[in-house]
Amino acid sequence: MANLVSSIQFADPYFSVLLLLIIAVGMSVGFVFLSQALGPRKYDRIKYSVYECGVDPFTSASVRVSVKFYLVALLFLLFDLETAFLYPWAVLFRDLGLFGFIEMTIFVGILLVGLVYAWKKGALDWQ
């Protein structure tokens, strides 16, 4: 055991990633087993019923969702990604200067074309 511990290279830059991985997997798996081990066990009808915010389910869960929701989800994805890129740029705005500004304008401009297109095609009308 001591040999194993000493063979791990703590200085390795990827060690923290490994550590994070171990903690993340360990926590999620650990909680499942903990609740299995510590939780009281009562199996009855209610326990096996579908859980829906404490209310009795009144329809089947597998219904067809209107295609409009997918449109909204797609548009959300588009602008969510945009934000993901805008944040680091905003942090580095002063350092990147004019070059960064022009790059970002092109990027946002192309996304804007997407929005205009979706708008004109009626993707934003909830009808």
Next chain:
Amino acid sequence: MAPISIDAAALLTSVQSIVPEIIVVATAIFVLLLDLAISEEKKHLLCGMGLLGIGVALFSVYALGQGRIEGFSGMIVHDGMGAFFDVVILSACALTFLMATGYSEWEGTHKGEFYSLILLSTSGMMFMAKGTDLMTVFLGLETLSIPIYVLVGFHRNRMSSLEGALKYFLLGAFASGFLLYGIALIYAVTGTTKIPVLATMLYDPRILASPLFLAGTGLLLVGFAFKVSLVPFHMWTPDAYEGAPTVVTAFMSAAVKAAAFAALIRVLLVALPGMQPVLWKVLWGLAVLTMTVGNLSALVQNNVKRLLAYSSIAHAGYILVGLVSGDVLGGQASLFYLLVYAFMNMGAFGVVMLIAQKEDEGYDIANLAGIGFKYPALGALLTLFLISLGGIPPTAGFVGKFYLFSAAVKNGYIWLAVIGVLNSAASIYYYLRMVVYMYMVTPDVEVAVPRPPRILFSMALCASAVVVVVLGIIPRSVLEIAERSVLSLLM
């Protein structure tokens, strides 16, 4: 933190190295916006604008020449090879647009998205062909694939179209995963994704022997093999080709194949020459398997689109023959064949599109009966493209195959060449079967009436025919360009 300095000169060179791609992307965006602004009856303008953009992009490739321009700190390079494939891909794209003028009118694909997606996919292909970093290659692959998935399913009311799109998408997503995993493993061993740097890494025998590196190379090959549809990664091809709108099928068979082969050639010839002693066995096996399975399956097809799909699989095998040896001669032959194949295959699809009239219905081989004498021009054109695909002189297909197989013989892969020639002979059966149907079979019902082609459509067919004939008679200059392109790669 110090401000990040941006070297204006380096930036300019970087932009310069991707001028054709910028033009194509700008055209795609413009076409998309134009679609919103113009009325229903002016939709043919979209196609015209697209063609104009492709023309300008082609001119920019010409203006950049074959000189080496590296951009974005070695992520992308415009060299002879990049220029060659830019021309092949842009030509295929131009032919697609020319044919789409008629097709869109018949099948109702006169939509901004349709043209825009083709252009965006084209830009991805060009990036893939010019990428000197595995990450650029991967990004190019994704940029080319996603619009193609959509285009395959463009006829969203037809089951076959949706089926093809779904199959292609699911398998394609897996293949992208394989490719990316391969890149990750190679990076884990060598610490780089740059293709030229990888080559120098391979002088280290420890890396060559590392199982991780072998696994990475294998996964990388699987990713590419899927995109160029090598057996046993070809399962999606017949369904996707059959289901897709026929213009898109033509585009896929020519341009996607060219782009994926471009990246494969770059990886094999630049990054992995050190692997050649091991790799040639794998490539040899893939080439033989692809040629044989492709041709044997094509023998029994009665649907013209499926037949051409299997023939395109077989052709991927022929092209791979040139890459087995990993030398200039073979690479040059592969490049030449990719160019020729783009024109002859798109030409064949173009004629078939006119004769078939309607998606899903007119693609039975019996539909060709009697066409030959009643519509001599169409019959002659299809015959020309088919004998070129079969590799009969004096067409460009013959010259291409001749150089591919002679490169294999010169490098000592005699059996590979023998199997290739035998396969080519078998393929003549199913190509000539179509010709026989056109000229010698009396139709049961009346002869199918082809659609009258638009002027632009006829232009596309004539241009393909001219290329097939001219390169069949005087291939020297283009072969020299192909040779210089491969040499530019190895510098």
